[in-house]
Amino acid sequence: MRRPPVTTGPIRPRLPSPVRDAADPWLADRGVELRLKRDDLIHPLVPGNKWRKLTPNLRAAVEGGHTRLLTFGGAYSNHIRAVAAAGAAYGLSTVGVVRGDELADAPRNWSLARAEAHGMELAFVTRSGYRETLRGLGEDDPGTLRALEERWGRAYVLPEGGTNVLAARGAAELVAELPDLGPGDVVCCAVGTGGTLAGIAAGLPAGARAVGFAVLKGAEGYLEGEVARLHERGWGRPFSTWRIEHGYHGGGYGRVPAELEAFAAGFEKRHGVRLERRYVAKLLWGVYGLVERGELAPGSRVTAVVTGPPDPAGPPGPPGP
Numbered sequence: 001m002r003r004p005p006v007t008t009g010p011i012r013p014r015l016p017s018p019v020r021d022a023a024d025p026w027l028a029d030r031g032v033e034l035r036l037k038r039d040d041l042i043h044p045l046v047p048g049n050k051w052r053k054l055t056p057n058l059r060a061a062v063e064g065g066h067t068r069l070l071t072f073g074g075a076y077s078n079h080i081r082a083v084a085a086a087g088a089a090y091g092l093s094t095v096g097v098v099r100g101d102e103l104a105d106a107p108r109n110w111s112l113a114r115a116e117a118h119g120m121e122l123a124f125v126t127r128s129g130y131r132e133t134l135r136g137l138g139e140d141d142p143g144t145l146r147a148l149e150e151r152w153g154r155a156y157v158l159p160e161g162g163t164n165v166l167a168a169r170g171a172a173e174l175v176a177e178l179p180d181l182g183p184g185d186v187v188c189c190a191v192g193t194g195g196t197l198a199g200i201a202a203g204l205p206a207g208a209r210a211v212g213f214a215v216l217k218g219a220e221g222y223l224e225g226e227v228a229r230l231h232e233r234g235w236g237r238p239f240s241t242w243r244i245e246h247g248y249h250g251g252g253y254g255r256v257p258a259e260l261e262a263f264a265a266g267f268e269k270r271h272g273v274r275l276e277r278r279y280v281a282k283l284l285w286g287v288y289g290l291v292e293r294g295e296l297a298p299g300s301r302v303t304a305v306v307t308g309p310p311d312p313a314g315p316p317g318p319p320g321p
């Protein structure tokens with residue numbers, strides 16, 4: 001049954017997002033300054049990099065006369081939830097294609113329940129079907145697009161994780177909110193699909209660098225290729241201002257080994273801020289790791305982008321992007 005779209009009214013983002021010092025004697029001893037770019041505070045329902053990446057796409061969808069957004073994600077996808085809430089704010093209906101047909105008849109987890117509460121229609125597909133569809137979209141396969149349109153009607157299609165050129169340009173705007181960047185500055189973020197890192201790297205002023213921390217295991221080469229492709233498509237040239245660290249995924253997406261948990265809990269206690277575990281904790285763990293390994297020279301100032309808020313309290317869900 002098709003439900004009417006839920007309209008909640010406009011999203012009022014808190015912008016520019018605050019920048020907070022996260023001074024720490026251990027870092028100070030090593031000559032490194034740390035501050036947090038609190039993008040997690042942009043909006044409670046469309047937070048962090050999801051707001052930055054979605055907003056340009058929502059504008060494009062509305063300008064293109066679309067009335068429906070269609071996107072993809074796993075059972076606990078932050079992107080799926082954000083699209084549902086943003087679609088409701090813009091008066092667009094939303095469809096979420098969710099990986100895992102076994103979820104169709106299971107009780108909804110908190111994340112999918114929230115998406116449905118914002119009017120999103122969920123479609124559960126097998127893992128192989130999901131992979132096939134994403135591959136077809138990535139290759140601009142006309143048959144894949146036609147099949148989606150036959151099933152769902154005309155829709156503005158957002159890829160998994162919401163990363164495309166418009167999304168990367170949206171992420172670049174967070175760098176514009178840091179006018180004091182220059183040589184010695186390193187902007188750090190977590191990397192899921194690479195859209196956020198691509199935007200940050202492209203937006204940096206001369207002398208500043210970006211380091212991304214992969215949250216997926218085994219993504220060496222693949223993620224670098226994705227970022228480079230976004231630069232080529234969005235800016236028409238490569239950038240040499242960035243790199244991706246692959247040593248801090250903690251065993252894979254959604255995995256939080258005891259060492260990472262201990263680091264995150266200690267950071268939270270010292271700085272009075274709660275850390276989202278799948279992305280933000282790994283990013284900060286990686287920053288401390290680089291400092292420990294002497295890979296962030298004394299005099300460096302790190303701006304770590306807090307790309308999203310922690311999950312609501314409760315039992316953690318199984319992994320899945």
Ligand SMILES: *Cc1c(COP(=O)(O)O)cnc(C)c1O
Pocket residue numbers: 048049050078079161163190191192193194195196197276279280307308309
């Ligand atoms: C989605 C997400 C990311 C990943 O961003 P990409 O642009 O896909 O690399 C990072 N942090 C948080 C909190 C997210 O929700």
